[in-house]
Every structure is written in structure tokens, then in C-alpha cells.
Amino acid sequence: MDYSILIGGAAGQGIETVVELLEKIIKRSGFNIFTYKDYMSMVRGGHNFMQIRFSENEIFTYNNEIDLLFAMTAETITIHKDKVKTDGIIICDENFEDNDVIKLPFDKLVKELGDNRAIGTIGVGFIVKYFGIEYDIAVNTIKTVLKDKNVELNLAAFKAGYEIGESKFKLESLEDNKILINGNQALALGAIAAGVKFYCGYPMTPSTSVMSYISKHANEMNIVVDQVEDEVAALNMALGASYAGVRAMTGSSGGGFALMVEALSLAGIMEIPIVLFNAQRPGPATGLSTRSEQADLRFVIHAGHGEFPKMVIALRNPEDAFYQTARAFNLADKYQIPVILLTDEYLADYEMTVKPFDFSRITIERYITNESEIEDERYKRYKYTDSGISPRLIPGIAKEKLVLVDSHEHNEYGNIDESIETRVNMMKKRMKKLELLKEEIKEPEYIGTENPEVLLVGFGSTYGAIKESILRLNSQDDKFGALIFGDIYPFPIEKLNSYAKKAKKIIVIEQNYLSQLKSLIDEYTDIKVDKSILKYDGRAINSDDIILEINKFLSNDTI
Amino acid sequence: MNCEYELYKPSWCPGCGNYMIRDALKKALEDLDIEPSKVVLVSGIGQAAKMPHYIGLNGFNGLHGRALPPAIGIKMSNKDLTVIVESGDGDTYGEGGNHFIHTIRRNVDIAHFVHNNQIYGLTKGQASPTTALGQKTTLQFDGVKLNPINPLALSLTMGAGFVARGFSGDVKHLSNLMKEAILYKGYAHIDILQPCVVWNKVNTFKWYKDRVYKLNEDYDYTDFEAAYKKALEFGDRIPIGILYKVEKETYDQKFSFIEKGKPLVKAELNPINAQNLLEEFY
Incomplete structure (x- = not known):
């Protein structure tokens, strides 16, 4: 079995709640899920749709054929009807003037229930019946997902939808042992697991949900989340936090990332560890705000004036987003470099069922030196070493040593130095780390x-x-x-x-x-x-x- | 430890106000008996911003205009550190104008000392955001056509709780202002008048000396309207001293885990602590 349900309508009609309910009901019935989200850059109106694909087998993407189309606007039918399989169905309100659709009394039922917002849940009831999903699982899921938000209304709506429907399939429930998560949530979780203590950023679709996820858990996990004035501030601020010794992170999408590029170069010469991400959307400039592209690959690889070592990791799926983000913090700390995570709107927003993340696999390796190990009377933040990596002290934690970092070319102490010898030696010192990274990288x-x-x-x-x-x-x-x-x-x-x-x-x-x-x-x-x-x-x-x-x-x- | 050292000879011109500002800072830190290793001096780019190289403190000499954001990151990560920002008028009020405004909104517990010589020194004599209207420079041949920024009126308007003006020609007075600013819980702004002996032929040492006067002891620095009037006074007479000082809740006090706990940098990290977050995804 491999089915797809498409729910389409205008922004503000509650598509997200319908999808959340259906996803959880199907997931708790033990099936694998992949939900693709297509939304426009508007708060009300327009056309948005989400497509839930589910199967007893593993699935990795969405597909182009629909088994059931739930149209909350007439426009939804026009746009998507060609994708509906020959044995698939379209459901909509009985007032819509379409042929070859199943007309249901949504408006009438909503009036009886006394609340317009119940349309979606009536649809959920119909869909659960149609696919023969276990009734009890659905009812329990609605209770737990909605908690105290209008549970009674939604249960009544669900039952009304269930009663007007007919079963075409009969799905036997399987064991539910997975989590349902999107790429941005997984990325944020990876950062939290890795011990991020400072996150700052400026809202920009599709990067924002990383910041909002971390913010939601900021108090329980003791994380400072700062919504900055602009992305220029974001990376500079995160670098300050990292210099002070905490794990810090920022992220944005193309345009916001562009504003961070100056400070990325600062991270390069100051040799401050930092993890940042670019959730790509199509450019140039504002481009398509809520859509996806992979056109910033060259941009992030070359981001920053001057030459300095950095690492770029393209995230492949939610699991990768979790484990690679946590790994990125160790790499940044080990080599004292910026590590850029490259993701995009598609991965940021699609939701899929995956094996629960194994937090015991995450290690935290800081590579911070003890003051007692520093032999020089005056601490050399940029001490020449065979590896090019200098022992790192944290200001204030070191009691007798001062930590000076500098954006100019500098000598081993971090003081401005324009001499030919220092310049050449420092370039070689920094770029040596790029050679080490070549040993560190994972093959595709x-x-x-x-x-x-x-x-x-x-x-x-x-x-x-x-x-x-x-x-x-x-x-x-x-x-x-x-x-x-x-x-x-x-x-x-x-x-x-x-x-x-x-x-x-x-x-x-x-x-x-x-x-x-x-x-x-x-x-x-x-x-x-x-x-x-x-x-x-x-x-x-x-x-x-x-x-x-x-x-x-x-x-x-x-x- | 002592914050004095002579390893690096400053690249400041003889007679530059920066020397006096450095003397005032050293004296303030010594008087307050703060360990240099517990202080981070953050700066951007410009002649003033070279300060971290000429004084024995922890230092973060970042990008032009970007001194404030890292200072915020540092203070929020380690509340035990005394964080001081020193940069020039171009760095703070020009390139970093947006950060200046929003740092005041946050009210982070940092002291901000702006060396204001009303000209660009390092880039050789162009107008700064505080150069007087009509003043001729090495770039504005017909005179400056933009109105100058009034830094103190701006920070007062944005809600800063500590607003002061100092003069590099009075080290003792300036040093006392700096002490007050460092002790103040919250964002403390001192705009420091300073002659540029090479590039500003208008606002010379004598020009400032003839105009500055100290605020009376009976001046009420908790009176916002009085402070605003004093902030606008910049002509034949220029007041120096604390224009405004009131208590305000600081940014870190708004994070209960920082206010009540140990500095974030000392937090123990354990991935397993985050495992419970998976629950909502089942």
C-alpha cells in the first residue's frame, strides 16, 4: 500500500490542523509518513496545500499521484484534479459546482455544530473512514493532540464526518515506534543536544522555525535566544558568545545569510568556532520566499572575503539534520572554524517518520585548554603549532591569562602585526587546518x-x-x-x-x-x-x- | 595582574585624546580593583578601536561598526565578566548605528565609551556622523551637508538608563564617570569629547576646553527632561558629567536561569538532558 492525501485551501482555513491530526492518526496506526508542504508567502488567502503520503513500507519523498483530494476551496480542485488517480476521489462541499467529485454537506454540518472551524475535522472523519483506519486510534489522537483546545467540538465534527463516509479500504494497524519530525526541528534538536547555549537570529522563512523551536524550549534548557536587529548583528553576537566560551549558533536563509558574510570572515581570522546554517530558498534577492532551491551551494562555499578554512555540510534528511548538526559543533570546536549547515525550504518543512534519535550517540568535545597547560607567560591565542590549531582558553575562566582576539592580521598574541613574516606564517597556520579537514570529511x-x-x-x-x-x-x-x-x-x-x-x-x-x-x-x-x-x-x-x-x-x- | 603594559607602542598621534582616555580607563579599573582577567574590552575598527592592543585586558577587536553585538554575546554568556566597549563616533553612530539603537533597547549590563572626535581619523579626515553641518573635510569639500547626530539625545530617547558626557582633557573627571558607568547595572553610555589633532581643525583641544563645563552638584540626574535639555546643549557651552541615571531592569535579569544560576559558560553539557524533547514527536 502507498497512498497520498492532498489537502488544499486558502491560508487561514486551518489546513495545518487537519494535517496535524491526520498525520498523528496515521502515524499512531503504525504507518510511515511523508508530508510535503506547499505554501505561499501570505497570511490569509492564496492557495496552500499539504500532501500526506503514507505506506507500510519506508518512503522518502512525496509523489505526483493522489488517492484522495480534500478541497477546501473550489480553486484547489482546478489546480490539483489532474493528479488524482483514476480510482481516486475528490471531496468538497456540496455547494461547489464541480462534476466528478464527492459532495459532502460540510457547510450544513458546520452550522449544526455551530463553529466554522470544524470543517477540517469533519474531513478528517471522512478520510479515516475511507481508508479504514482504526476508529479508536483516531479518537484518542484527537484528544491528545488538541488537548483542551475545543476537543468536544472536534470530536463531534470527526464523528459527523465519519458517519457520512464509506470505507473503501481496511488498514490493519502496525506497531508505532517512530517519531514524526521535520528538518528544522531535527536541526534545532541536534543543536540543543550538542549543548547550544546561545542562539540568535532574525526571522526569515524558511529558517525561522529553528529559532522558534529553540525559543520554545529555551527556559527548560537554559538557552539564551535573542531576536536580533539584523543578521549582521546575529553572527557578530554569536561570535561574542562563542569567544566567551559557550556553544553558539545562528542561521538564516539566503538574503540573511548574505548579511552574515562579513562576520563569517571575522570568524575565519579570529579562529572562533561557530555553527551557522543557511536554509536555502530561491533567489536572487527576495526570490520565492516560501519555496525551495539548492542554488546557494557555491555561495556558502565561497562566503567571506579573504581566504580561511571553513566546512560546509549539506543536510540530507531529518536524521542527518540531527546528527550532523551535533557533529558540526564538535568540528567547529576542534578546528576553531565556522561550520556551515546547508539546508533548504523542502527539508526544513517536510515531515517524515524516522527512527527516534539516539541521544547517547551524541558526544560533546570542546577542545578547550586548561590554564595550567599554558607554558607561555603571556598567553598566545594564536600560537604556532604543527597542526595550525592553537590551544584555546576562555576569557575570565583563565585567571592569570588574557585572551585577545583580533580582526586584523595579528601575531601569536593577537596583536596587530603587518609584517611580511607574520602575515605569511599566519596564513599558513590557518590554511593548514583546511588540509586537516580533508582528512575529517565524510565521503558521500x-x-x-x-x-x-x-x-x-x-x-x-x-x-x-x-x-x-x-x-x-x-x-x-x-x-x-x-x-x-x-x-x-x-x-x-x-x-x-x-x-x-x-x-x-x-x-x-x-x-x-x-x-x-x-x-x-x-x-x-x-x-x-x-x-x-x-x-x-x-x-x-x-x-x-x-x-x-x-x-x-x-x-x-x-x- | 595589572592592566598596564608597554609591549606595543600605540599608533596614535602625539597629543591624541586616546592616550588620556586610556589613562582614565586604567585609573577607573584600578580604583575599582577589578582583575584585568575579569574584564573584556570589545571594540570595532578605527583609531579608538585599537585600544584592546594597548592595554592589558581580555580583548575582542572585531569589525567596523560591530563592537556592540559581540559584547552582548559575551555578557550574556558569562555574567561574571565586566564588559566594556570602546569605539569611535564613526564606528558607533555611523556603521554601527542600528546596533547602537537596539543595544539600548536590550539594556545589557555593559559600559560603552565612545571616543567622539567628530571626524574620521584612521581613514584620514572624512566627516563622521557627529561632524558639524557645513564643516569642510578631506572629502566634504563644500562642507558637510548632513545634520549631525546628537548621540546623547538619541540614547536618552531610546531609553538608556545611564547617559553621560566626558572630556578627554579632564582625566580625573572622565575616570570617575567611567567608574560610575562600570558599576551601573545596565547599559551605560558615555560620549567622550576628544580632539583629533591631525584631522579636525575646528573641534580642537582649545575649542572643547573653552566650552565644556561640569554639571553642578545640585543637578538632578534622575530628571529626564532636564537631561534631555542638557543633551541638546552643544554650542558655546557643553555640559559634561552624568546627564541621566536611573535604575532599570537589565537584559540578563529577564532570563531567570541567568539571574538565578551560574554563568552559562559554566553549564555542564549532557546530550541526554535533551532526550525528553523527543516526546512531542511521537
């Missing part, structure tokens, strides 16, 4: 047959779509493999080189216009990429899209 994840004829290459949030494509393609013809990059700068090339040698065709898949991942492959390897599948319409690519493109390419270009 490989999925597929061991000797692939066709190798797909992607990074970050396209992970799920590519993985599902490989599973589907190989079930027909077992000749496909895929490498999906997480750590992407410095660029890991070992696995890429070895699988590229085996493959006859290499196809890069990414969500930008210029094929930026391909340009990295061109820069760092001799591999010839045969085809780039590119999508830059602001909507996430899924396995249906990928398979269509691959088949088109391979049929024109026989292996």
Missing part, C-alpha cells in the same frame, strides 16, 4: 547496486528523492547507483572517483540552474558528467520527476 553515502552502469550524484535534501528513485529503478533493472553528498566542502572525491570509474553514465541531479555540484566535480576531479537534471522552479524534485528525466535521457542515449 552510496545507495544502489555495487557496480552501477548509471551513477546518479546529488547533495543535501534531494537525498530522499534520489534514494527512492534508485530503489524503484533497480527493482526493474538493477544497474543504478547514487552518491549523495553530505559533507561537501572540502569536497570529498574518493568514492566519487571510484564509482565514476565503474559507471558508463554519470547523471548529476540538483535544484539550481548552473549545475553547481557538477561544477565542483569539474573543479576537483577529471570525471566527465554526462547529464545534469536540474530543477529551479522552486518546487522540490521527487522520484517521479527523476525517473521520468532519467528514462528520457537513457532512451535517447543508449548505453
